[in-house]
Amino acid sequence: MTFRSKAFEIAQSRVSPVLTPPAEKVADLYGINTFSDDVMKTLLSAEAYTKVSNAIRSGSTIDIEVADEVSAAMKSWAISKGATHYTHWFQPLNGTTAEKHDSFFDLTIDGRAVEKFKGSALVQQEPDASSFPSGGLRATFEARGYTGWDPSSPAFLMDNGAGGKTLCIPSVFISYNGEALDYKAPLLRSLVMLDKAATSVCQFFNRDVNKVTPTLGIEQEYFLVDKALYYARPDLLMAGRTVFGHSPARGQQLDDHYFGSISPRVNTFMVDFEFEALKLGIPVRTRHNEVAPGQFECAPTFEEVNLAIDHNALLMDLMQKVGDKHNFQVLFHEKPFAGINGSGKHNNWSLSTDTGINLLAPTSKPKENLRFLTFLMNVVKAVHDHADLLRASISSAGNEHRLGANEAPPSIVSVFLGNDLTSMLEELVNKGEITLEKGENFYYKLGLTRIPNLQRDNTDRNRTSPFCFTGNKFEYRAVGSSQNSASPMIILNTIVANQLMDFKREMDERLASGEEKKVATVEILKRYFTESKNILFEGNGYSEEWIELAKERGLSNIRTTYDALYAYKTDKTISVFERTGVLNSRELHARYEIELENYVKKIQIESRVISDLALNHIVSTVVKYQFKLAQTARSLTDLEMLEEAEPIKEIIRDISSHVVVIKRLVHEMTESRKTANNIDDLFEKAKYYGSNVKYFFDEIRYHVDKLELLIDDEDWPLAKYREMLFLE
Ligand code: ADP
Numbered sequence: 001m002t003f004r005s006k007a008f009e010i011a012q013s014r015v016s017p018v019l020t021p022p023a024e025k026v027a028d029l030y031g032i033n034t035f036s037d038d039v040m041k042t043l044l045s046a047e048a049y050t051k052v053s054n055a056i057r058s059g060s061t062i063d064i065e066v067a068d069e070v071s072a073a074m075k076s077w078a079i080s081k082g083a084t085h086y087t088h089w090f091q092p093l094n095g096t097t098a099e100k101h102d103s104f105f106d107l108t109i110d111g112r113a114v115e116k117f118k119g120s121a122l123v124q125q126e127p128d129a130s131s132f133p134s135g136g137l138r139a140t141f142e143a144r145g146y147t148g149w150d151p152s153s154p155a156f157l158m159d160n161g162a163g164g165k166t167l168c169i170p171s172v173f174i175s176y177n178g179e180a181l182d183y184k185a186p187l188l189r190s191l192v193m194l195d196k197a198a199t200s201v202c203q204f205f206n207r208d209v210n211k212v213t214p215t216l217g218i219e220q221e222y223f224l225v226d227k228a229l230y231y232a233r234p235d236l237l238m239a240g241r242t243v244f245g246h247s248p249a250r251g252q253q254l255d256d257h258y259f260g261s262i263s264p265r266v267n268t269f270m271v272d273f274e275f276e277a278l279k280l281g282i283p284v285r286t287r288h289n290e291v292a293p294g295q296f297e298c299a300p301t302f303e304e305v306n307l308a309i310d311h312n313a314l315l316m317d318l319m320q321k322v323g324d325k326h327n328f329q330v331l332f333h334e335k336p337f338a339g340i341n342g343s344g345k346h347n348n349w350s351l352s353t354d355t356g357i358n359l360l361a362p363t364s365k366p367k368e369n370l371r372f373l374t375f376l377m378n379v380v381k382a383v384h385d386h387a388d389l390l391r392a393s394i395s396s397a398g399n400e401h402r403l404g405a406n407e408a409p410p411s412i413v414s415v416f417l418g419n420d421l422t423s424m425l426e427e428l429v430n431k432g433e434i435t436l437e438k439g440e441n442f443y444y445k446l447g448l449t450r451i452p453n454l455q456r457d458n459t460d461r462n463r464t465s466p467f468c469f470t471g472n473k474f475e476y477r478a479v480g481s482s483q484n485s486a487s488p489m490i491i492l493n494t495i496v497a498n499q500l501m502d503f504k505r506e507m508d509e510r511l512a513s514g515e516e517k518k519v520a521t522v523e524i525l526k527r528y529f530t531e532s533k534n535i536l537f538e539g540n541g542y543s544e545e546w547i548e549l550a551k552e553r554g555l556s557n558i559r560t561t562y563d564a565l566y567a568y569k570t571d572k573t574i575s576v577f578e579r580t581g582v583l584n585s586r587e588l589h590a591r592y593e594i595e596l597e598n599y600v601k602k603i604q605i606e607s608r609v610i611s612d613l614a615l616n617h618i619v620s621t622v623v624k625y626q627f628k629l630a631q632t633a634r635s636l637t638d639l640e641m642l643e644e645a646e647p648i649k650e651i652i653r654d655i656s657s658h659v660v661v662i663k664r665l666v667h668e669m670t671e672s673r674k675t676a677n678n679i680d681d682l683f684e685k686a687k688y689y690g691s692n693v694k695y696f697f698d699e700i701r702y703h704v705d706k707l708e709l710l711i712d713d714e715d716w717p718l719a720k721y722r723e724m725l726f727l728e
């Protein structure tokens with residue numbers, strides 16, 4: 001019995017754990033494991049509560065007395081709910097979440113046990129964090145890293161499974177010099193800048209707006225594989241994706257999985273992690289099957305960007321933990337299975353004001369629609385001017401399999417606005433000179449009264465667009481499923497903030513020179529539209545014609561991660577980031593290096609896994625099978641059944657031809673890896689890995705997948721696609 005068949009047997013006989021439905025109504029569960037606003041209100045003095053609320057709203061600092069009061073309240077709340085430890089929970093640049101648990105338990109000088117957690121421990125900690133990537137920001141002589149409390153994201157209790165709970169305090173992670181070593185620090189900076197820039201532009205239209213909050217709703221796609229089968233795939237285990245595997249006879253061509261009924265086993269898992277998510281204040285709302293077999297999606301309701309990103313990171317962690325209980329491995333890799341749709345993380349992004357307006361939602365009122373068009377066009381212009389940077393923000397070894405691979409968003413950044421909106425903007429420009437008529441029909445002349453009732457989701461075609469307008473928000477669809485959304489959101493917030501600053505400056509100049517406000521706005525928007533029109537695309541983003549057309553339009557089509565990442569270091573990028581203060585050039589450079597290093601490591605690991613599997617699992621199995629065939633052929637020959645022996649010999653030869661090529665290719669790939677490892681320059685190394693080493697992946701795969709069809713099914717060592725993907 002092979003390991004694989006044993007695994008399959010186990011997977012077939014799984015029984016879902018019985019869920020005890022929580023006593024409370026679902027709504028009552030919501031947020032019970034978070035140190036929420038309500039909890040603070042009950043546990044803090046009125047003065048401390050006000051100070052914390054102000055800090056959350058306006059970013060004002062919290063003095064140590066207040067921190068002491070908050071920490072005391074947090075401690076008693078957490079302990080009363082069964083917590084034994086606390087940790088600063090942060091998001092280092094290796095793409096995971098990090099925690100180092102400290103016990104509340106402490107000893108006094110005279111040896112008595114006490115439970116301790118002071119304000120200073122809440123506000124700042126110094127984890128031994130020297131092994132997190134810093135891209136050279138921490139020289140060895142100053143290897144310290146600090147985590148600092150982010151009061152705008154509520155602390156929460158994480159169940160460790162073994163009885164104890166840990167109080168997790170969302171935090172930033174910075175170096176001794178204050179440079180960002182994580183995703184959250186620059187994200188928070190970008191949100192402050194965007195708020196400022198958007199609020200000042202809003203004031204041209206609504207004087208009562210004092211704050212603009214960027215919002216984000218993240219749709220998370222993932223695959224589920226039974227644990228036993230997962231362990232029967234060393235490639236999934238080591239690299240998160242299958243490096244070999246012949247397509248099953250039936251894939252997704254029948255389109256019968258998408259939105260189909262969810263199997264009971266999967267459904268039980270979903271219900272379980274959703275309960276846990278709700279307790280942590282994650283507003284999970286939709287669940288459904290995705291396009292590919294074995295693929296699913298989970299989408300919480302949108303929240304403030306910072307919260308949405310923390311919640312997504314937490315949700316991924318939670319899904320994995322709950323998955324263990326259900327014997328599922330959750331695959332977040334962008335492309336776990338070749339020939340089958342990959343996974344993305346769709347980032348729905350918008351801007352909302354403290355007066356309750358969604359700035360990207362058109363309305364029926366002409367005045368409001370000029371505001372809507374202003375924000376819409378500023379986003380389009382920002383994306384147009386910094387398309388390469390947006391492309392860089394979603395580049396990784398995993399996402400490289402999706403982007404431009406004919407089934408996921410293309411590697412060309414374009415914006416979908418929908419025909420209605422595009423033709424309206426065109427009309428606006430083509431009206432030519434603006435006649436300075438005042439009054440109601442002023443707008444009518446500009447075509448502004450007639451913003452059509454946009455269909456909220458004219459999806460079919462915008463599915464192929466990496467960045468599309470969906471009626472009241474933009475959806476950045478090209479983000480990879482395993483990525484931390486902060487990376488694209490930092491970029492998007494920053495380029496839009498920068499763009500709004502430009503808009504404001506020009507408006508101020510025009511107004512100072514006596515131009516009428518509406519005229520000035522329309523004039524600027526017309527120019528933006530003309531300047532960024534070439535990035536608008538309504539057609540099929542997966543088509544060959546688009547690649548050609550995009551080339552004619554002069555749009556970038558960057559296919560590889562190492563080339564895409566370059567945008568992090570250009571003068572243009574540095575100047576935008578330094579102007580807004582989101583990242584300095586050292587921090588940008590560090591990010592560039594970390595991403596490149598990550599890329600090298602991923603390809604290196606995959607290459608090693610391929611060598612190992614090809615030689616120690618595939619070739620060795622195949623040779624044994626050949627021996628069986630040879631014995632059969634010899635027996636037939638002994639019986640003088642030469643004709644009957646011939647087809648068997650033919651199979652032996654066929655198998656041999658593949659084995660010979662596999663052995664040669666693995667050898668060549670290993671040599672190529674050696675060459676790559678000797679390259680000092682990081683970019684050149686990444687390029688060598690991404691082109692020369694990676695070149696062998698598909699070559700080797702081709703022959704291994706052929707062998708999968710030649711070898712007796714009983715002997716094949718790796719779990720097959722049909723076994724992993726069609727499990728009920
Ligand atoms: P659906 O009915 O398909 O869920 P929606 O357009 O309501 O369609 O939502 C799609 C995704 O967009 C959801 O993840 C949702 O949370 C998010 N979303 C909706 N409105 C906003 C908004 N104003 N800002 C950010 N995300 C939003």
Ligand code: MG
Nearest residue numbers: 219221297346
């Ligand atoms: Mg989706």
